[in-house]
Amino acid sequence: MDPYKVLGVTPETSDDDVKRAYRELARKYHPDNYVNNPLADLAEARMKEINEAYDQIMSQRSGRAGGASQQQGYGGAQGGASANPIYSQIRAAINAGNLAMAEEMLQRCPQRDAEWYFLMGSVYYRKGWFDEAGRAYEQACQMDASNAEYRNALNMLNMSGGYGGYRPMATMSACDCCTQLMCLSCCCNCCGNGC
Missing domain, CATH: 1.25.40.10 (Tetratricopeptide repeat domain)
Known part of the structure; x- marks a missing residue:
């Protein structure tokens, strides 16, 4: 899965804009917004995907090899x-x-x-x-x-x-x-x- 597509950005997007896109998606899909909601599992899965994509992009941009080594919460x-x-x-x-x-x-x-x-x-x-x-x-x-x-x-x-x-x-x-x-x-x- 392309981490840039997950966040809705491109490889040319600035770090600040990547962070901004991440924050907007994180606010939208944060599990606390879906307490006692039938969509809670989907939101949690989407949040995990968003975190992994952000970590992968930031790891690549900081020069570290590979992507996220652990799932972030x-x-x-x-x-x-x-x-x-x-x-x-x-x-x-x-x-x-x-x-x-x-x-x-x-x-x-x-x-x-x-x-x-x-x-x-x-x-x-x-x-x-x-x-x-x-x-x-x-x-x-x-x-x-x-x-x-x-x-x-x-x-x-x-x-x-x-x-x-x-x-x-x-x-x-x-x-x-x-x-x-x-x-x-x-x-x-x-x-x-x-x-």
Whole structure:
């Protein structure tokens, strides 16, 4: 398969335009856009194809021989084979959407290497905790600057403007909710107009 056709560019296209085409396609086919959608599998396959094409083009342009040596994933640990069997299980849990199990397994890992930070960033990303994901991806990139999977995840997060994302509050009980409603009612009544 021609990687230029996958991205809709030509060999004469500038690096910036190749990156721009890649970003547009990545936004369009990102798996998070297809959650609970019957097209999710097709979007994931297309995203993998887009990542591989981009990696191949950039590898060729940087003078490295061959193409992408591993499947790349963005923010979800979709690609990349791990030598560590625990990390392979964590990747499978993330891909299955079992983020609680993946996070628990990561917390039990005694080592904190680059892949650990990448996978933790992927868990955070899937949760919508973009600030934490960004910090974890940055740590992974600092620890292993040559890993394209880690760089792609961080770049995609930065390009999507993901920082400052949703972070859920601590759990709230029904009593907390009632207390807040009573306080709100008192405030409205104390201001003179009532509710």
